[in-house]
Amino acid sequence: xxxxxxxxxxxxxxxxxTVDDQDTAMTRIxxxxxxxxxxxxxxxxWPRWISATGPAPALPATPxxxxxxxxxxxxxxxAAIALGDEDRKRMAERALLYCLDDAHQLDxxxxxxxxxxxxxxxxxxxxxxxxxxxxxxxxxRLPLLRQRFLVADAPEETGFLExxxxxxxxxxxxxxxxxxxxxxxxxxxxx
Numbered sequence: 001x002x003x004x005x006x007x008x009x010x011x012x013x014x015x016x017x018t019v020d021d022q023d024t025a026m027t028r029i030x031x032x033x034x035x036x037x038x039x040x041x042x043x044x045x046w047p048r049w050i051s052a053t054g055p056a057p058a059l060p061a062t063p064x065x066x067x068x069x070x071x072x073x074x075x076x077x078x079a080a081i082a083l084g085d086e087d088r089k090r091m092a093e094r095a096l097l098y099c100l101d102d103a104h105q106l107d108x109x110x111x112x113x114x115x116x117x118x119x120x121x122x123x124x125x126x127x128x129x130x131x132x133x134x135x136x137x138x139x140x141r142l143p144l145l146r147q148r149f150l151v152a153d154a155p156e157e158t159g160f161l162e163x164x165x166x167x168x169x170x171x172x173x174x175x176x177x178x179x180x181x182x183x184x185x186x187x188x189x190x191x
Contacts, residue, residue, distance in 0.1 A: 001067045002029055003075035007189035010078035026079045030088060033076065043098025044091065045069050062108040065120030065188065069099040074124050074190060081131060093132055100125065100141045111153045112167035114160065114188065118149040119170030126173070127190040146174050 006029045009022055036055045037046055047055040048067055065071045073096040080089035099105055111117040122145045129138035149171055157163040169184050185191060 001071065002033065003067075003072045004189055005029065006033075007075040007078050010075070010082040011189060011191070013082040014078070023083060026083055030076060030079055030083075030085075033072065042102060043069075044095035045099070046072050061105070062116060063099045063102075063105045063121055064109075064116045065124050065190075066115045069095055069105075070121050070124040070128075073099070074128055077128060077131060089133070093128070093134075093137075096125070096128055097137060097141075100138075100145075106144075106148060109148060109152065111155055111162075112149055112171075113155050113162040114166035114170055115162050117155075117162075117167070118145060118152045119167040120188075121145060122149055122174055123170045123185055123188070124190060127185065130191070142174060146171075149174070 006026060009026050009029075012018070013022060013026075033046060036050065037044060039045075045061070046069070047057065048061055049056050061068060063069050065074075073092040076092040077089055077096075080086070080092060106121075109116075109118045109121060112119050114120040114123065122142070125138050125141060125145060129135040129142075132138055149167075155163045155167055158165060160166045183191060
């Protein structure tokens, strides 16, 4: 997923770590994402994959951290902050809000895991709110995500990305206004 390199470049710049053409690379990735972005009455989203024939249809899919709207929106929010691009930041925030308000998409989250589950979305929304123009717009959606987390299937494995360990970490500071206990999610490139 291109969101990972974009988030890494943006987070590095926010910490004062820069290399030649870093801004150019972020801008190029953002423009590429603009080219495959689709928007309609259901919101803004990006296709899950690209093949030699072009992007797959960007139908509302599982809103996962790893390749769905939450992860791509967060990467673009981080890039927008690093580049000072207020329009992109607003677009990313709207994209995530549309996603969070679409029960059809949220119903596709079937487990508590980080990668493809409610845990990843929950943690992404928490980090998103920290940098949002209107944090309250995201924080008010956390109770619904916490409820979805509690009724979702518990992971069968014990691991981090798709297992119980990651799910527990995602839920540990899920109360609105609760700051992160640690920076455990740095490896997810969320902060």
